[in-house]
Amino acid sequence: MDYLQLGRSDMRVSRICFGTWAFGGWWWGKSDDDESIEAIHAALDAGINFFDTADIYGGGRSESVVARGLEGQSDVYIATKGAVLFDDKWMTGVSNEKAYLKRACEASLKRLKREVIDLYQIHWPDNKTPVSEPMEALMELQKEGKIRYGGLSNFGIRDLEVALDTARYESIQPLYNLLHREIEAEVLPFCDENEIGVLAYSPLASGLLTGKFDSQSQFPEGDHRRDHPDFTEEAFQRNLRIIDQLKEFAEKRECTVTQLSVSWVLAQPGLTCAICGARNAMQLDEIVEAVDYPLSQAEVDRINHIASSTE
Ligand SMILES: NC(=O)c1ccc[n+]([C@@H]2O[C@H](COP(=O)([O-])OP(=O)(O)OC[C@H]3O[C@@H](n4cnc5c(N)ncnc54)[C@H](OP(=O)(O)O)[C@@H]3O)[C@@H](O)[C@H]2O)c1
Incomplete structure (x- = not known):
């Protein structure tokens, strides 16, 4: 495994x-806690020391499973996220209000069974609260010793700039893969x-970029890919054509499309993980x-050439 420093933090992830x-x-349809915990143990065996979760993932279930899988491990970093509101069945909204975020962080600490969260990320902007407010929440949580570092996820470039005027944050968490490269223009620089x-x-x-789907693939009820634009209609057909070419390339290189796609992300300048x-x-x-x-x-x-083909 390779490791890099996260931002200016003391974490080598x-x-x-x-x-x-x-x-x-x-x-994601169904999941099996025993299988999930086994995967966490395989990750540790492979040298992975960084785990990402969020309170909204299963309404706290993912955080609890991560706590079980990492029980007794001290040399690992846990990143979690708050801001998405939920009840015991589903998400109900988004809030970037300080009071809410501080309560959400306390609840995550309990589920994760940790005294401090290594990286606490604001999951989504709520498009009404000025970004200075969640940044103040991160600053206060850091001063109170509840989090070590703060991060932002899914915020656009203007918010990222303004946020830095309020407080330092060490990471962003955006969508990025061979088929979605929007952050390259402004966010990465x-x-x-x-x-x-x-x-x-x-x-x-x-x-999708594992190459295991084809035009006949169907997703069960409750699996978000059933209605996801990447997996539906014309975009899906175009993505499948790109993946066919990636498969050929991967075969020549004696690796899989999954490995090629992850290697491509890791090869991009400025990408930590x-x-x-x-x-x-x-x-x-x-x-x-x-x-x-x-x-x-x-x-x-x-690979860039293949991924940009529209035929
Ligand atoms: N901040 C945010 O808003 C946000 C949003 C999305 C994700 N995330 C984070 O990013 C993580 C990864 O994103 P993701 O889960 O959307 O997608 P991903 O890493 O792009 O794909 C993961 C899925 O691909 C399939 N897969 C993975 N390896 C495979 C293999 N070797 N062979 C066959 N299938 C394989 C599995 O699903 P199946 O077996 O069901 O096909 C797996 O759950 C999330 O877990 C979360 O921590 C954050």
Whole structure:
């Protein structure tokens, strides 16, 4: 495993961060806690020391599973997120209000069974509270010793700039993969200039870039991919054509499309980690090997060419 410093923090995190959204069950159909815990243990065996969760993932279930899987481990970093409101069945809104975020952080601490959260991230903007308010929440939580560092997820460039005027944060967590490269224009240069870590989520486009789906694939009730634009209609057909070409390229290179896609994310300048989701140890083992297959610049160029084809 390779490790990098996260922003200006004292954390040296594995370049594969284990994303545990699916462990919560919501949006992913079913999940099995024993299988999830086994995957966490496989991650530890592979040298992964960084785990990403959120309170909304299964309404606290993912955080509780992460706590069980990491019980007794002291040399690992846990990143969680708050801001999405939920009841015992589903999400009910988003809030960036300070009082709410501080309560949410306390609840995450309890579920994670930790005295301090290594990285606490504001999950989504609520599009009404000025960004200075969640930043003040992060500052206060840090002063109170409840979090070590703060981060932002899904915020646009203007908010990221304004947020930095209020308080230092060490990471952002945006969507980034071969099919979604929006952050390259402004967000990545901003983070580079300000030494802010970048944790790319959905590096496999929620499984699409594993190459295991085809035009007949169907998703069960409760699986968010059933209605996801990447998996429906014309975009899906176009994505499948890109993936066919990636498969050919991966075969020549003697790796899998999964590994090629994760290696591509890790090869991008300014990227600290790829937050990879896996339902079980077997999926994770395949992902982890991507670290052993660094891409040359010529290979990155070739993959860029394939991914930008619209035919
Ligand atoms: N901040 C945010 O708003 C946000 C949003 C999304 C994600 N995230 C974070 O990023 C993490 C990863 O994102 P993600 O879960 O959307 O997507 P991902 O890493 O792009 O894809 C993960 C999914 O792909 C499938 N998969 C993975 N490895 C595989 C393998 N070797 N063979 C076959 N299938 C495989 C599994 O689903 P199936 O087996 O069901 O196909 C797995 O759950 C999340 O867990 C979460 O921590 C954050």
